[in-house]
Amino acid sequence: MRLKHPSNSASQTVTSSDTRLLVRETLRISANLASAPPPAAVPERSLIRDSNFGGLVEDQFVDSSYRLICCEEIDGQRWKYFADNKSVKMNGSKKFKKNSIRAVSLQDPQVPFDGMMTFVRSYVVPEGFPDSVTPAYVPYMTWRALKHFFGGAMGVFTTQTLLNSVGVSRNQSAPGAVAINWILKDGAGRVGKMLFARQGKKFDYDLKQLRFAGDLLMELGAGVELATAAVPHLFLPLACAANVAKNVAAVTSTSTRTPIYKAFAKGENIGDVTAKGECVGNVADLLGTGLSIMIAKRNPSLVTTFALLSCGYLMSSYQEVKSVVLHTLNRARFTVAVESFLKSGCVPTLQEGNSMENIFSFPWSKHRPIVLGPRFKDAFQDPNSYLAVEPIFEREKYVVSYNPSKGNIYALFKNQAKSDDILKAAFHAHVLLHIIHTSNQNQYSSWREQEQDLSMLVPTSSDLQAHIAESYxxxxxxxxxxxxKAKEQGWVMSESLLNPGRARLCQLDK
Structure with missing residues (x-):
């Protein structure tokens, strides 16, 4: 029996009608959209990442009381400094809130790999690489590294063979163990040598201070080696520590040797001067070795002998670096020259300036009264102090200020600052320091005569502003x-010799 299928003509008719209606409505809506004016573009608001405000915040802190006061750049990275602009009345005028400065980084946090590469570069390549060296530097150092790689590997086997040949032990494991201990000791020294090489340019301008510091480390290492006789079970750690100190001293001696010999050479004879100087040192070393062998036969007191020889060594080292006459003005000699000029109106001669230089002002010392090229946040904690002195230096490429809480003079450089601007800022910082010291001494004498509380002897903000204006x-x-006058005396001035910081103040975005 054949079944009849129901007719689907009605459903087909409905479907066709719906389709035509859908197409017609789509065309109408499209036409309306095409004829309508385009929607206004919403301007994209720049965002700044700031941890103090919980992540990204809008530029200029929209709807916030914080206002932009300064912009800073260090090695291509930028920071903006904001201060709270809430109404705070001081002396009848509105001021920023004290200690309200916030630093905002304008770049994403550094990738760990990039940070590691920056750290490695600071140890293995000179500052300013590749612009600071010739193109031949890279292939030379590549082959030099390979040479030392094979030499270090070969040294393990030669040391083991030497120890075995002198009869350390016939046991196969003993020479290897002794050799490994010896290599570990030497390896620690090499690591210390590598770490100290990061001092970089300090070997060029603070070479006297570093040379004397290296000799101090040499004697320290010798003293630690001497201590191994008292505690032989600690031989390896003590020997490693001694080797670190002595290798650091070796780096210092090697790095400062050429600049010192260069100061003695009058022509193109630096090689001859260096060779003869090293020959004199080797002859004296051999004579000292022979004398010590003769003295050792009498079995003198080890501690007494070491103390006497160390005193002679350090005294000779001090007089050695003091006798060097350099023509360049580093920070120590620049300080001597400026202070002498402010007191007497004369710049000391080369001989006088070098003899008056402080050998104990080591470059890593943080207790310096004058800081060149600091971060803005280190120089200023109060935004009002910056805004008060900034107009004074409107025509200069630097800003000089005094921070009473830290007792330091800070010279900040603008990004347009050239070599002469940095030298002028350093001179200005010394002038301001001289004025503040003179004022404090006068107030101290006056207050002492009046028997007032000397603990209140702190310069006010108005006094500091007056001192800065006077120094200008x-x-x-x-x-x-x-x-x-410095040029007449033969001094050579360069901003690089003063080792300024890399921070620079930028122009504010308009």
Whole structure:
């Protein structure tokens, strides 16, 4: 029996009608959209990442009381500094809130790999690489590294063979163990040598201080080696520590040797001067070795002998570096020259300036009264102090200020600062320090006569602003005469010799 299928003509008719209606409505809506004006573009608001405000915040802190006061750049990375602009009345005028400065980084956090590469570069390549060296530097150092790689590997086997040949032990494991201990000791020294190499340019301008510091480390290492006789069970750690100290001293001696010999050479004879100087050192070393062998036969007191020889060594080292006459003005000699000029109006001669240089002002010392090129946040904690002195230096490429809480003079450089601007800022910082010291001494004498509380002897913000304005006038009148007199005495000035920081103030975005 055949079944009849129901007719689907009605459903087909409905479907066709719906389709035509859908197409017609789509065309109508499209036409309306095409004829309508385009929607106004919503401007994209720049965002800044700031941990103090919980992540990304809008530029200029929209709807916030914080206002932009300064921009800073270090090695291509930028920071903006904001301060709280809430109404705080001081002396009848509105001021920023004290200690309200916030630093905002304008770049994402550094990738760990990039940070590691920056750290490695600071140890293995000179500052300013590749612009600071010739193209031949890379292939030379590549082959030199390979040479030392094979030499270090070969040294393990040669040391083991030497120890075995002198009869350390016939046991196969003993020479290997002794050799490994010896290599570990030497390896620790090499690591210390590598770490100290990060001092970089300090070997060029603070070479006297570093040379004497290296000799101090040499004697320290010798003393630690001497201590191994008292505690032989601690031989390996003590020997490693001694080797670290002595290898650091070796790096210092090697790095400062050429600049010192260069100061003695009058022509193109630096190689001859170096060779003869090393020969004199080797002859003296052999004579000292022979004398010590003769003394050792009498079995003298080890501690007494070491103390006497160390005193002679350090005294000779101090007089050695003091006798070097350098023509360049590093920070220590620049301080001597400026202070002498401010007191007497004369710049010391090369001989006088070098003899007055402080050998104990080591470059890593943090207790320095003058800081060149610091971070803005280190120089200023109060935004009002910056805004008060900033107009004074509107025509200069630097800003000089005094931070009473830290007792330091800070010279901040603008990004347009050239070599002469940095030298002028350093001179200005010394002038301001001289004015503040003179003022404090006068107030101290006056207050002491009146028997007032000397603990209140702290300069006010108005006093500091007056001192800075006075120093600006003095620098305008004295800087050029100082340069001329320094040049007459044969001094060579360069901003790189002063080792300024890399932070620079940028122009604010308009």
């Amino acid at each position: 006038k003095m620098v305008s009148a004295l800087y050029v005469p100082f340069k001329n």
